[in-house]
Amino acid sequence: MANLHQFDVVVVGAGGAGLMAGLYASRGAKTAVISKLYPTRSHTGAAQGGISAALGNLEEDSVEWHTYDSVKGSDYLGDQDAIEFMCQEAPQAILELEHMGLPFDRTPEGKISQRPFGGHTNNVTGKPVRRACHAADRTGHMILQTLYQQCLKNKVNFFDEYQVLDLLIVEGKAAGVVAVELATGELHTFHAKAVIFATGGHGRIFEVTSNAYAYTGDGAAICLRHGLPLQDMEFFQFHPTGIYKLGILITEGVRGEGGVLINGQGERFMPKYAPTVKDLASRDVVSRAIYTEISEGRGINGKNYVYLDIRPESVKKYAALDGRTNPDGTPYTLSGEDILKKIPDIIDFCRVYLGVDPITQMMPIQPTAHYTMGGIPTNKYGEVVLDDQNTLLPGLFAAGECACVSIHGANRLGTNSLLDLVVFGKYAGLRAAEYAQNAGFAALPVEPETASRAQFEALRNGSGRENAFDIATEMKKVMFDLVGIYRSEAGMQQAVEKVRALKARYQQVRVADSGKIFNTELLNAWELGNMLEVAEVVAECALNRKESRGGHSREDYPNRDDQEWLKHTLARRQDGKLVIEYKPVTITRYQPKARVY
Amino acid sequence: MKVTLKIFRFNPEVDQKFHYETYVVEGEPTDRVLDLLEQVKGYQDGTLSFRRSCAHGVCGSDAIRINGRNHLACKTLVRDVGDKITVEPVLGLKVIKDLIVDMEPFFDNYKKVLPFFVNESPLPADGKERHQTPEQRERFDDTTKCILCACCTTSCPSFWASDDYLGPAALVTAHRFIFDSRDEAASERLHTLAETSGTARCHTAYNCTLACPREIQVTKAIGELKMAMVTGRLD
Numbered sequence: 001m002a003n004l005h006q007f008d009v010v011v012v013g014a015g016g017a018g019l020m021a022g023l024y025a026s027r028g029a030k031t032a033v034i035s036k037l038y039p040t041r042s043h044t045g046a047a048q049g050g051i052s053a054a055l056g057n058l059e060e061d062s063v064e065w066h067t068y069d070s071v072k073g074s075d076y077l078g079d080q081d082a083i084e085f086m087c088q089e090a091p092q093a094i095l096e097l098e099h100m101g102l103p104f105d106r107t108p109e110g111k112i113s114q115r116p117f118g119g120h121t122n123n124v125t126g127k128p129v130r131r132a133c134h135a136a137d138r139t140g141h142m143i144l145q146t147l148y149q150q151c152l153k154n155k156v157n158f159f160d161e162y163q164v165l166d167l168l169i170v171e172g173k174a175a176g177v178v179a180v181e182l183a184t185g186e187l188h189t190f191h192a193k194a195v196i197f198a199t200g201g202h203g204r205i206f207e208v209t210s211n212a213y214a215y216t217g218d219g220a221a222i223c224l225r226h227g228l229p230l231q232d233m234e235f236f237q238f239h240p241t242g243i244y245k246l247g248i249l250i251t252e253g254v255r256g257e258g259g260v261l262i263n264g265q266g267e268r269f270m271p272k273y274a275p276t277v278k279d280l281a282s283r284d285v286v287s288r289a290i291y292t293e294i295s296e297g298r299g300i301n302g303k304n305y306v307y308l309d310i311r312p313e314s315v316k317k318y319a320a321l322d323g324r325t326n327p328d329g330t331p332y333t334l335s336g337e338d339i340l341k342k343i344p345d346i347i348d349f350c351r352v353y354l355g356v357d358p359i360t361q362m363m364p365i366q367p368t369a370h371y372t373m374g375g376i377p378t379n380k381y382g383e384v385v386l387d388d389q390n391t392l393l394p395g396l397f398a399a400g401e402c403a404c405v406s407i408h409g410a411n412r413l414g415t416n417s418l419l420d421l422v423v424f425g426k427y428a429g430l431r432a433a434e435y436a437q438n439a440g441f442a443a444l445p446v447e448p449e450t451a452s453r454a455q456f457e458a459l460r461n462g463s464g465r466e467n468a469f470d471i472a473t474e475m476k477k478v479m480f481d482l483v484g485i486y487r488s489e490a491g492m493q494q495a496v497e498k499v500r501a502l503k504a505r506y507q508q509v510r511v512a513d514s515g516k517i518f519n520t521e522l523l524n525a526w527e528l529g530n531m532l533e534v535a536e537v538v539a540e541c542a543l544n545r546k547e548s549r550g551g552h553s554r555e556d557y558p559n560r561d562d563q564e565w566l567k568h569t570l571a572r573r574q575d576g577k578l579v580i581e582y583k584p585v586t587i588t589r590y591q592p593k594a595r596v597y
Numbered sequence: 598m599k600v601t602l603k604i605f606r607f608n609p610e611v612d613q614k615f616h617y618e619t620y621v622v623e624g625e626p627t628d629r630v631l632d633l634l635e636q637v638k639g640y641q642d643g644t645l646s647f648r649r650s651c652a653h654g655v656c657g658s659d660a661i662r663i664n665g666r667n668h669l670a671c672k673t674l675v676r677d678v679g680d681k682i683t684v685e686p687v688l689g690l691k692v693i694k695d696l697i698v699d700m701e702p703f704f705d706n707y708k709k710v711l712p713f714f715v716n717e718s719p720l721p722a723d724g725k726e727r728h729q730t731p732e733q734r735e736r737f738d739d740t741t742k743c744i745l746c747a748c749c750t751t752s753c754p755s756f757w758a759s760d761d762y763l764g765p766a767a768l769v770t771a772h773r774f775i776f777d778s779r780d781e782a783a784s785e786r787l788h789t790l791a792e793t794s795g796t797a798r799c800h801t802a803y804n805c806t807l808a809c810p811r812e813i814q815v816t817k818a819i820g821e822l823k824m825a826m827v828t829g830r831l832d
Contacts, residue, residue: 038700040745041648041656098726101714101779103734103741110728135741141655142741149713183693212650248653348812349653352672353627469639513644515610518694521643 003181003188007032007157008436010177010192011429012164012219015042016140016418017400018198019147020425021382021432025196026156028433032190033156034179036163036214036523039148043200043212044421047140048345049253050117050132051097051418053090057111058130058327063087065123066131070416071590073119073282074409075550075560077232077568079586082380082405086416089423094133097422102146104135115342116256119282119413119597126276128256132415137251137343143418162188163523165452167195167222167396168445174395175442178452182523185516187449193439194395194432196382197223198425201372201401203236205535207480209369210242210249219402221530223376224537225451228393229386229572231404231583232374233534234541235551237412238485240286242368244305246353250346250365252414255279257342258334259310260318261290262362263298268318269306274597278322281597284411284551287367291485300364307362310343312336336360367485371412373551374541375404377570377583382428387570388583395435395442399428406568409585410550459525464510468525471502471509475528475535478502483539488555492543499536506532540578541569562592600624600675602633604645605685607692615692617683618642626676630663630684634670634696647696654810657746660687661696667748667808687751703747706763710771710789715782733778740773740818742811749805749815755798762798763790765805765815772818776831787826796823 009025011018014035022033035042054061066087071080098104098112105113116128135142151158161182168175168189176192202217203209220230240261241250255261260279263269273289274281281289294304312334319332326332336359340347343358350356350363376398377385384396400421407420482495506529513521547561548554568583600622607615622636631649638645647670648658654672661670662685664678675682690698721727743766750756750764771790775783790796796819805815825831 037650037656037658038704038745041650041658043651043656045744046651046653046655095724095726099716099720101716101774101777103737103777104726106729106731106734108731110730110733112726138742141744145741146714152708153713153715212656213652214650246653345655352654352674467640469635511643513646515608515644515694517609518646518697520646520648521638 003186004191005032005188006191006441008192009194009196009432010034010190011196011198012177013042013198013200013400014039014158015198015200015400016044016143016147016421017425017428018196019144019151020422021196021198021399021429022156023147023151023154024426024429025433026154029436031156032159033151034159034162034164034177034190036161038160039158040144042144043215045141045144046210046212046249047418048137048249048251049256050115050134050139050415051094051143051422052117052120052131052415053094053133053419054087054131055091055094055112055114055133057107058114060122061129061131063090065121065129066090068123068590069120070407070413072595073411073413075411075595076562076566076592077406077409077549077585079406080588080590081586083407084588085380086407086419086423090419093419093422097143097146100146100150102135102142104133115253116280117414118252118255118280118286121277128277128280132253132256134253136341137253137345140418143422164218165455165526167226168448169226170442170445172393173442174393175444176448178449180452182518185519187452189444189448191441191444193436193441194397196397196399196428196432197376197402198398198400199402202531202534203369203372205475205479205531205538206369206484207476208242208245208247208366210239210247211369216527217530217534218527219398220375221533224533224573227572227574228384229377229570230374230537231377231568231570232406233537233571234545234569235373235410236369236538237283237371237373237551238287238367239283239370240290240367241308241365243349243353244364244366247368248349248353249368249370250308250363251343252283254308254310254343254346257310258315258319258324258332259308260314261286262307262309263293264300264302264306265298269293277597282411283414284553285597287485288553290367305364305366308365309362310339310358311360311362312339369480371417372401373404373408373410373412375402378403378405380405380424380427381431382424383431388581395439397428397432399424410552455526455529456522459509459511459522460514462510463508466505466508468509468528471506472528472531475499475502475532479535479539483542486553486555487542489543492539495539496536496543499532499539503532503536537571537578541571541580544580545569566592598624598626598680600633600680600682602637603683604637606695608644609694624675626674628675629671630673630675630678630682631659631670633675634684646694655744657744660746660748660751661685662687667752669746669748669810672810687747689751689757690747700747703750703764703766706767707745707770709763710767711774711782711786712770714774714777714780716779717781727779729778736778737773737776739813740769742813743769743773744811746810748808748810752804752808754802754804755800759798761794763794765819768796768799768819768822769813769815772822775822775825783831790822791826796826
């Protein structure tokens, strides 16, 4: 233990949740933020369209409507007390970001501008409501930069490019983490009273994904190795509009600004599936609609993609048909210049990667793996819970995409991920600092780095009969094809078996790079191990849930079954086997009913 | 199609001096250079080291030199650079291993310009947002796009020539705050920029503007900073 550090609070991950947690924890406790990337490289920066709050800056809106929309969006699997808490906190959270200097776009009066987004509605008329606060299509970038800047201003301690490998738990309490410093290959032990995981999602287990290379489920996999439960892992969001083949995200904000989906027959198809809000239905609904169009032969030229159309003449035509108007009552239109201003990055991506100009051409899109709804179970203060009695693991916290509060239930509403980061990152930071003020340091294990060292040794000493890239490629394909938008018993069974076989083959991987300095091959191989762990749990939990709800759509069980399945899954590893238990959903004001958009 | 990659290699634990290795990979015109680097790493030489994360030009991890010019590997397609591609680390920062350079001096410079919003005045009485007109917001829009990839700074001859020049990226950050109508630390930042390590080192080579993968008008922004220092005005 040459490299020993001691902090009251250690935050793992420096995206939106980690930075918010770090900012708040550091006000009350000696805090370090450890990140495998430079903080500004975190995946929060890729979020585009907006962050929701019922500010009502452009039209009538309310916290209640936001709450109901989120509950409905979650297909009633979200915990309503937590959702209500988040939506109540939302306006203050947005204002706080503004006070930190976040450059939101503005209304003519100088207020924060808002745009429509999928599933966000006026609960009286059922029509889309302008709730998503935005900065062009770079909202996540602005949040990430602003929070990092504020952390610098507040002198938060950063350990950049340190990969956390293990969580230390001593006598049932969190005691710190072990990390490798990428620049030297040295292991470091961080002794802490409280640990906050803000490690992001695991969207890289799928072939077509909007997620960064870094999204390998590290936090979830570390928890699994310690026998801690993960909640609702069967629920993964496929975003309707990824760039064809590449999976790069095209924000729902494009449809919020008036874009529509068009099939191979030139037909706008969403009214068939969501008569009221049409192209602005929840993501699971739109992704299934696209999949159905494609599988019934109405993809573009019979292929597996459709078009997203935001050309000015199309926006004008469909806005007129929908009766959409500007706040002053005039017909809604967009000029090419407006489009360039509202979604500049989308236009850039399409030009660079597709050679397509969205102002004059339609964008070829297909659904793309996007967001991890499940994760490390927590309460609304970010405290990790272990069972259906909400028993705490003292000193362990989680926030952001790696956590499952559960706000998003079976399907997350667009913009609620950024809100989740800001609200629950803050409360995790506050609660962890408070905890640290009243707690002592647990004694460290004698050799805290043993498990981490062993994992690296195994990867250096494998037989070399298998190639890590092949295993990764096969895993991604299996997960996308068999545990994707539509799922079936036979397919998922096959996926579980295939992933298990890949896990066995993974034991034969040998890392060729024997160096210490920036051994990215070793790190990538270690991350692959995490992805395989997580992928297996995703497939097993999906196989276990015999109903369709939100992002989990089964061909063999096409309906939601509230009698049997209105409950959270808690899955943990015990002696190599997956143990599945359940936890009730908290329902306060909204009884489950049919979900129609 | 076959694509030939000539890649700068340096392993500090073994090599006294850098060298180049050539790899031939199967690629498509629409492949990103990053995709090809991944192919090499996955199947030909696992020791090849480079940074990457988002793979679509928004995180700023993979700034490298491609055929002599700074680019993000994930935002440069084979069809843009041809089937013979030379890949090297960016210039002006110490090479640690292969394509990975030491980013610390870059971030140190960033930290020198008060890279955060400063407004110590009371919040609006209603607790709501500080107002800003769309025109005021537009004034600094271009420089909010910066992803700190260092393409600009490491393409700048003045930065190559002197260790203490803040470099274009830090100036872009200063611009983002100085021209924000809500911020109150413009004069302090302008004071920093007026030192010898500041804007005086910019000789308008325009390399930064050409290198920026976010198409920020870097040279123009620096020009606006110089103008503000001369006139004392921020409009």
